[in-house]
Amino acid sequence: MDDARRGHGQGRRVVEDGMEQLTNIVVSPSELEHIALLLGKLSQDTTASHVLLLDKSGQVIAAQGMTGERDVVALGALLAGAFSSSRQVAEILGERDFRGILQQGVHESIYTSLIGEHWLLVVAFDKQTHVGLVKVLARRTSDDLERVLERVLSGSAEAKEQVVNVQFRSSVENTIDYLFRD
Amino acid sequence: MALINVASREIQCKIVYYGTGYCGKTTNLQYIFARAPQPARGDLLSIATENERTLFFDFLPLDLGDVHGFRVRFHLYTVPGQVLYERTRVAVLNGADGIVYVADSSAEKLEENFQSLIELETNMRQMGNDLGRYPFVMQWNKRDLPNAIPEATLERYLNRRRVPSFPASAVTGEGVFPTLRAICKAVMACL
Numbered sequence: 001m002d003d004a005r006r007g008h009g010q011g012r013r014v015v016e017d018g019m020e021q022l023t024n025i026v027v028s029p030s031e032l033e034h035i036a037l038l039l040g041k042l043s044q045d046t047t048a049s050h051v052l053l054l055d056k057s058g059q060v061i062a063a064q065g066m067t068g069e070r071d072v073v074a075l076g077a078l079l080a081g082a083f084s085s086s087r088q089v090a091e092i093l094g095e096r097d098f099r100g101i102l103q104q105g106v107h108e109s110i111y112t113s114l115i116g117e118h119w120l121l122v123v124a125f126d127k128q129t130h131v132g133l134v135k136v137l138a139r140r141t142s143d144d145l146e147r148v149l150e151r152v153l154s155g156s157a158e159a160k161e162q163v164v165n166v167q168f169r170s171s172v173e174n175t176i177d178y179l180f181r182d
Numbered sequence: 183m184a185l186i187n188v189a190s191r192e193i194q195c196k197i198v199y200y201g202t203g204y205c206g207k208t209t210n211l212q213y214i215f216a217r218a219p220q221p222a223r224g225d226l227l228s229i230a231t232e233n234e235r236t237l238f239f240d241f242l243p244l245d246l247g248d249v250h251g252f253r254v255r256f257h258l259y260t261v262p263g264q265v266l267y268e269r270t271r272v273a274v275l276n277g278a279d280g281i282v283y284v285a286d287s288s289a290e291k292l293e294e295n296f297q298s299l300i301e302l303e304t305n306m307r308q309m310g311n312d313l314g315r316y317p318f319v320m321q322w323n324k325r326d327l328p329n330a331i332p333e334a335t336l337e338r339y340l341n342r343r344r345v346p347s348f349p350a351s352a353v354t355g356e357g358v359f360p361t362l363r364a365i366c367k368a369v370m371a372c373l
Binding site: 015018019020021022023024025026027028029031032033055056057058059060061073074077078080081084085087088089091092118156159160163164167168169171172173175176177179180181182 | 183184185186187188189190193194196214218219222224225227229238239241243244246247249250252254257259269270272273274276277278279311312314315316317355359360362363366367368369370371372373
């Protein structure tokens with residue numbers, strides 16, 4: 001069992017009807033600004049075409065170099081799925097886990113690496129850039145991002161209360177009823 | 183794991199449709215994709231085999247638009263139902279905020295449904311989640327089949343936790359949106 005699995009569900013707050021509060025990640029504007037700076041520097045140093053920061057469930061936290069929003073959302077789901085799949089492969093092989101995966105194309109390649117136990121850093125680069133350079137710089141950026149992740153996780157509960165309140169939940173429920181009616 | 187991005191004013195949640203092979207998980211997503219209003223639905227993405235069995239997952243992003251200044255999104259996933267793909271199901275379950283269990287109502291599928299639920303419970307427990315305290319709804323699909331077993335039997339054997347359940351026929355669309363509404367609301371209540 002990995003750290004993430006052990007960590008989930010411990011000490012969670014109980015919400016209505018005995019249900020447990022879901023684990024959330026709340027990213028503040030200042031942290032996102034910091035993330036954007038780190039991704040921008042990595043993108044510049046590796047001349048990457050795209051750099052993405054994903055939650056391992058596939059949600060996109062920040063993206064650099066992508067223009068089409070639909071493509072970003074689909075890429076997030078596919079890359080996180082591929083990484084999650086690789087971890088299952090590691091388990092079958094008796095490996096603790098794979099911390100990074102490389103997908104090589106003729107023109108573009110993608111390097112995905114795990115940050116802590118929650119985030120994925122994705123760098124898409126062309127054949128002009130050496131993969132070794134990408135791995136080293138991605139590792140350096142990951143160390144910085146891991147510190148951001150620690151701050152984000154420790155401050156999530158308070159930050160969330162400011163956003164998700166009774167009125168917000170009620171409005172979302174009304175929107176769900178309206179959009180997803182029969 | 184729900185993501186609340188205060189800077190870009192977005193909230194994203196992941197919902198997984200789980201169940202045995204051919205129970206109708208992909209059909210649920212296809213119906214939602216066909217009938218959800220245009221601005222709310224994204225592209226339906228399927229990683230399937232040549233004969234259209236789900237190999238990895240289907241993915242459908244739904245965008246509720248602006249709610250109190252935040253853009254709320256639900257990302258719907260299915261898992262491959264075939265027994266041998268358990269590891270793939272675990273990979274897709276990773277970080278889920280809510281689960282819809284789609285049960286095939288055919289009499290001969292009852293045992294398979296039961297085994298698949300045990301597998302789901304085991305995998306969720308290993309991830310630190312108790313299905314009884316987690317956004318979880320059930321759908322009794324294929325109610326239109328002549329050999330569909332009574333809902334009371336499904337409730338008795340498959341719904342020991344008495345979570346919300348919905349009779350459905352995903353091919354005609356019956357029950358698809360009530361199930362979707364219920365899981366989306368359950369996720370929001372636990373956010």
